[in-house]
Amino acid sequence: FSSMFQSIAGKANLDKSDLEPALKALKDRLMTKNVAEEIAEKLCESVAASLEGKKLASFTRISSTVQAAMEEALVRILTPRRSIDILRDVHAAKEQRKPYVVVFVGVNGVGKSTNLAKVAYWLLQHKVSVTMAACDTFRSGAVEQLRTHARRLQIPIFEKGYEKDPAIVAKEAIQEATRNGSDVVLVDTAGRMQDNEPLMRALSKLIYLNNPDLVLFVGEALVGNDAVDQLSKFNQKLADLSTSPNPRLIDGILLTKFDTIDDKVGAALSMVYISGAPVMFVGCGQSYTDLKKLNVKSIVKTLLK
Amino acid sequence: MVLAQLGGSISRALQQMSNATVIDEKVLNECLNEITRALLQSDVQFKLVRDMQTNIKKIKGKTSVVMFVGLQGSGKTTTCTKYAYYHQKKGWKPALVCADTFRAGAFDQLKQNATKAKIPFYGSYMESDPVKIAVEGVETFKKENCDLIIVDTSGRHKQEAALFEEMRQVSEATKPDLVIFVMDSSIGQAAFDQAQAFKQSVSVGAVIVTKMDGHAKGGGALSAVAATKSPVIFIGTGEHMDEFEVFDVKPFVSRLLGMGDWSGFMDK
Numbered sequence: 103f104s105s106m107f108q109s110i111a112g113k114a115n116l117d118k119s120d121l122e123p124a125l126k127a128l129k130d131r132l133m134t135k136n137v138a139e140e141i142a143e144k145l146c147e148s149v150a151a152s153l154e155g156k157k158l159a160s161f162t163r164i165s166s167t168v169q170a171a172m173e174e175a176l177v178r179i180l181t182p183r184r185s186i187d188i189l190r191d192v193h194a195a196k197e198q199r200k201p202y203v204v205v206f207v208g209v210n211g212v213g214k215s216t217n218l219a220k221v222a223y224w225l226l227q228h229k230v231s232v233t234m235a236a237c238d239t240f241r242s243g244a245v246e247q248l249r250t251h252a253r254r255l256q257i258p259i260f261e262k263g264y265e266k267d268p269a270i271v272a273k274e275a276i277q278e279a280t281r282n283g284s285d286v287v288l289v290d291t292a293g294r295m296q297d298n299e300p301l302m303r304a305l306s307k308l309i310y311l312n313n314p315d316l317v318l319f320v321g322e323a324l325v326g327n328d329a330v331d332q333l334s335k336f337n338q339k340l341a342d343l344s345t346s347p348n349p350r351l352i353d354g355i356l357l358t359k360f361d362t363i364d365d366k367v368g369a370a371l372s373m374v375y376i377s378g379a380p381v382m383f384v385g386c387g388q389s390y391t392d393l394k395k396l397n398v399k400s401i402v403k404t405l406l407k
Numbered sequence: 408m409v410l411a412q413l414g415g416s417i418s419r420a421l422q423q424m425s426n427a428t429v430i431d432e433k434v435l436n437e438c439l440n441e442i443t444r445a446l447l448q449s450d451v452q453f454k455l456v457r458d459m460q461t462n463i464k465k466i467k468g469k470t471s472v473v474m475f476v477g478l479q480g481s482g483k484t485t486t487c488t489k490y491a492y493y494h495q496k497k498g499w500k501p502a503l504v505c506a507d508t509f510r511a512g513a514f515d516q517l518k519q520n521a522t523k524a525k526i527p528f529y530g531s532y533m534e535s536d537p538v539k540i541a542v543e544g545v546e547t548f549k550k551e552n553c554d555l556i557i558v559d560t561s562g563r564h565k566q567e568a569a570l571f572e573e574m575r576q577v578s579e580a581t582k583p584d585l586v587i588f589v590m591d592s593s594i595g596q597a598a599f600d601q602a603q604a605f606k607q608s609v610s611v612g613a614v615i616v617t618k619m620d621g622h623a624k625g626g627g628a629l630s631a632v633a634a635t636k637s638p639v640i641f642i643g644t645g646e647h648m649d650e651f652e653v654f655d656v657k658p659f660v661s662r663l664l665g666m667g668d669w670s671g672f673m674d675k
């Protein structure tokens with residue numbers, strides 16, 4: 103019956119073995135919610151470290167102590183350290199008579215082009231004028247896809263067809279937007295695998311050459327353990343393959359397909375944890391209005407449920 | 408969670424292997440057999456493609472209709488062309504039908520791919536009913552004596568019932584000989600529920616796992632196999648038409664277990 107006492111009231115100080123069962127259960131729960139294994143492990147380690155040696159408050163269970171510490175950690179991680187206010191920054195750029203440039207990057211099929219169109223719609227709602235730049239010059243139908251959105255939203259699109267250097271197309275698009283007085287340029291890029299060196303080099307060139315105001319990583323909420331690799335390698339390759347001494351990295355995250363995952367919301371945590379970049383938008387459907395802000399509280403609640 | 412149930416048997420098999428002093432082909436094969444047995448016990452049908460009935464057989468004078476389904480962006484449209492191109496090289500007369508009237512640029516994408524591969528295609532910029540297009544396309548190509556008619560459909564997910572109903576209707580109207588579920592290798596824990604929902608709406612008979620040129624191990628694909636009780640027949644290994652391989656269990660399992668290539672493993 104000693105174990106019963108241990109779980110109710112404060113014995114001396116908590117040590118690792120006291121915490122282990124509760125932490126193991128918590129790690130498993132996070133993983134079934136689609137948090138990457140590596141991230142769930144690291145989180146549990148840091149929670150253990152924060153509790154070890156502490157006294158257990160009387161009348162609390164170890165599991166609820168661990169849960170509370172985890173909740174605190176999750177809120178801390180998911181709450182953006184640097185907040186980016188796009189609308190404010192757009193107006194600041196406007197005062198300098200420069201268009202505000204956003205580049206959408208990510209692996210294949212995650213929703214870059216569709217969510218670029220949603221962001222365009224959102225900007226239009228805020229009376230911001232937009233030009234789209236069709237810089238996916240590789241994938242079949244990519245230019246027509248963007249053209250369709252531009253037509254529906256009645257905004258200008260800069261395109262040069264296929265097989266052109268996307269870095270140059272982006273440059274010309276920005277020049278054109280400066281001429282026609284657009285407030286924002288949204289640059290679509292081709293999907294690329296994080297390990298594909300030539301494609302990552304081309305992306306880093308596009309970013310170096312055009313120095314955008316915002317590098318937005320688009321990732322899908324469906325992704326499992328690969329989320330960690332995608333974000334860390336995009337950052338690493340953007341740094342390593344850039345010819346600039348101060349290379350640009352991922353500034354923010356757009357998390358897509360949030361409507362397809364029920365309560366398996368863990369990818370949000372994996373992505374933010376590994377990159378330190380904030381989730382700026384959440385895509386939750388296939389129409390223009392399906393763009394939201396991340397609700398940190400509800401994510402944390404779902405993760406711990 | 409399929410993988411959790413599998414975990415025990417797989418780690419036992421690996422344990423046995425690491426206990427062996429010398430790792431040679433024999434030990435390796437034993438280990439692989441253990442793992443395959445574990446997978447089979449969990450309804451995961453990992454068999455090699457050659458003993459699979461799901462493989463479309465060429466019957467003289469008969470046309471096979473194959474319908475592609477899957478989540479948004481999983482790689483259906485790209486894989487349709489790869490599948491057509493693969494069979495074309497084997498002497499088939501394939502054709503592509505674009506029954507995706509939803510996604511912007513969907514028809515252009517299929518058209519450009521088909522043109523590159525010199526495969527006849529059917530679709531419309533005006534018609535918005537995918538069922539109508541699918542039926543027209545299949546009829547057209549039957550008349551033209553194509554023996555493999557491939558129907559591409561829109562991406563969809565189980566949370567939107569109307570999308571699943573549409574898929575059911577396309578399937579009912581075209582009566583496909585095979586429905587292929589296309590799945591992205593990077594998918595995480597949502598894989599099982601989504602795959603199962605697809606299986607419950609249409610009779611999925613095979614799985615193709617895409618983007619295997621990425622870094623993901625493809626564990627989610629295991630769940631899909633378990634949920635659909637259908638074998639993996641091909642994998643996609645790149646964006647180009649010929650980056651497409653017949654599925655082979657050995658490299659897949661070794662990658663899943665993070666062991667890299669078997670050959671590389673044996674050198675150690």
Ligand SMILES: Nc1nc2c(ncn2[C@@H]2O[C@H](COP(=O)(O)OP(=O)(O)OP(=O)(O)O)[C@@H](O)[C@H]2O)c(=O)[nH]1
Binds near residue numbers: 208217241361479
């Ligand atoms: N359910 C759902 N589907 C989405 C969402 N965002 C995008 N999609 C769908 O995902 C599919 C792929 O979207 P795209 O915008 O073409 O993706 P991409 O990243 O530009 O793809 P590539 O350029 O080929 O790499 C399309 O069918 C979109 O409609 C979302 O938030 N929810």
Ligand SMILES: Nc1nc2c(ncn2[C@@H]2O[C@H](COP(=O)(O)OP(=O)(O)OP(=O)(O)O)[C@@H](O)[C@H]2O)c(=O)[nH]1
Binds near residue numbers: 241562
């Ligand atoms: N690297 C890599 N990319 C792939 C592979 N298969 C498909 N893709 C890419 O994944 C993206 C999405 O492919 P699509 O064929 O448009 O996917 P889909 O399922 O038809 O998408 P929706 O119709 O919008 O649901 C494109 O950028 C493809 O080029 C693959 O095996 N490897």
Ligand SMILES: [Mg+2]
Binds near residue numbers: 293
């Ligand atoms: Mg795109």
Ligand SMILES: [Mg+2]
Binds near residue numbers: 484507559561
């Ligand atoms: Mg498609």
